[in-house]
Amino acid sequence: MGNVGRWQPDSRGRLQEAALVLFAERGFDQTTAAEIAARAGLTERTFFRHFADKREVLFGGSDLLKDRIVSGVSGAPASDGPLDAVARGLDAAAAMLGQFRRDLSRKRQAVISANPELRERELAKIADYAAAVAAVLRDRDVGEPQATIAAEAGMTLLRVALERWGSAYDDRDLTTTMRDTITELRAVAVAVDG
Amino acid sequence: MGNVGRWQPDSRGRLQEAALVLFAERGFDQTTAAEIAARAGLTERTFFRHFADKREVLFGGSDLLKDRIVSGVSGAPASDGPLDAVARGLDAAAAMLGQFRRDLSRKRQAVISANPELRERELAKIADYAAAVAAVLRDRDVGEPQATIAAEAGMTLLRVALERWGSAYDDRDLTTTMRDTITELRAVAVAVDG
DNA sequence: GAGAGTGATGTCTGCAACTGTCATCACAGC
């Protein structure tokens, strides 16, 4: 497994690191895949062996996060309503994401926010989570359209909470922000008068 | 304005039509911009003058729809709560989208659903609506994070409702489906027990 | 009504994002 000898180890990680640095310095558009690869001591072709496209280099742990969310939801007690179950998934997400250094998260988020193509990709990733969560809810005998609605609304909250957390105005725990965001949705959904 | 003489009229429309046909026939990836242009009696370069990139050709009326939604929200009575106001925007969207021939909508939606890049773009468009709606809500003195949450949740509902409406299992009015979807969200948000 | 825009188009050129294919070479197992 670990290619310890012929090549430098962890090509993938080096590419991710190099990409983040270069994107932050010059911007996504002004950085070519070849430049990232060169900075990591590799070739362009190797870059595209590790990442399906240039954007993916910023979304490395995405599948892992999805698994955590799905586990969180499927592990919710049967007595939980759909949105409660989704909230467990969000807790799991917060626990995982909260362990990264906040400045790095912010840097990454800043790069993504600065570029439309990257924002697109982020939305697509989260939509993928939503589909997976909806499937889990259906396994828990939540019907349609409730399953889809709860899952999509929940992933929307993940996005909003992450944005709040990443902003300069929110220095709370990610878990706290996440839970607060859910509460806000419940309030907004019920409110009838302004 | 109308270039009636030297060139065939409505280049833009012809490109959109040609693209939809070719995408439906061979798929998005297997269709080059040059082929679309040729089918419309134009050149590749002209294609990219009308559309910023290959995907945009499928999202022609997007800005118009955004305007309708925004107008709907800003026209809501002051007594409306945030989600009620957003619901007016969704009604406006339904009114506009419902006037297209349903089979054409389905064809377009099928093309988009079949391709990840196009789904990405669709998500990005809707995220753009959400940002605009949130801004309108803030103008209506809805605070943060309520404005963002209501707007994002609302646009999520737009997406879900459109998908339901496009599916074979829902033959109701788009407005009906849209309203029903909002009701479902309210129910899901309140429910505490499964 | 001739001459100067103007706007939509075509042509030509070039870069960068990917992709397919084949070669290489350290290491692993036999």
Place this chain on the structure above:
DNA sequence: GCTGTGATGACAGTTGCAGACATCACTCTC
């Protein structure tokens, strides 16, 4: 030592897209 395997490099090719410039019907102006 021989052979397989996996990660990489080298090279060539297609396509998405953008800049620069030419064209030419139509319009506006004097």
